[in-house]
Amino acid sequence: MDDQHGILMDTMNELRQAVVRGRGREEISAILDQLIEFTRMHFWSEEQLLEQTGFPGLADHRAEHHRMLAQMIQAAHSIQYGEAVPMRPLLCSLRSGYIVHIGGLDRGYGPWLNDHGVD
Numbered sequence: 407m408d409d410q411h412g413i414l415m416d417t418m419n420e421l422r423q424a425v426v427r428g429r430g431r432e433e434i435s436a437i438l439d440q441l442i443e444f445t446r447m448h449f450w451s452e453e454q455l456l457e458q459t460g461f462p463g464l465a466d467h468r469a470e471h472h473r474m475l476a477q478m479i480q481a482a483h484s485i486q487y488g489e490a491v492p493m494r495p496l497l498c499s500l501r502s503g504y505i506v507h508i509g510g511l512d513r514g515y516g517p518w519l520n521d522h523g524v525d
């Protein structure tokens with residue numbers, strides 16, 4: 407999971423670079439789509455592990471994943487349909503959302519998974 411978190415943050419940085427360099431809407435959309443796809447995959451594998459081990463906080467964790475994905479998908483749609491989305495605030499909010507999530511809820515399941523035989 408830590409590796410996947412690293413990839414997520416890398417993709418997030420790639421998105422930030424594209425914004426900073428003033429890349430066009432299509433390129434930004436493409437990277438955001440990648441980020442969404444990878445996030446979806448990551449959330450899914452995390453939820454599978456938590457479900458397999460009967461993690462008690464799964465429902466809350468899943469709800470938070472859902473909320474985060476919904477926010478990203480909403481932003482991706484707006485960009486695709488040409489709405490003027492202020493990118494820097496969006497990036498800030500995505501980035502801090504991830505950091506809070508990874509450092510908070512995600513950190514909370516580490517010991518549980520270790521106790522249940524998952525490295």
Ligand SMILES: [Fe+2]
Nearest residue numbers: 452471511512
């Ligand atoms: Fe998570």
Ligand SMILES: [Fe+2]
Nearest residue numbers: 411452508512
């Ligand atoms: Fe995670």
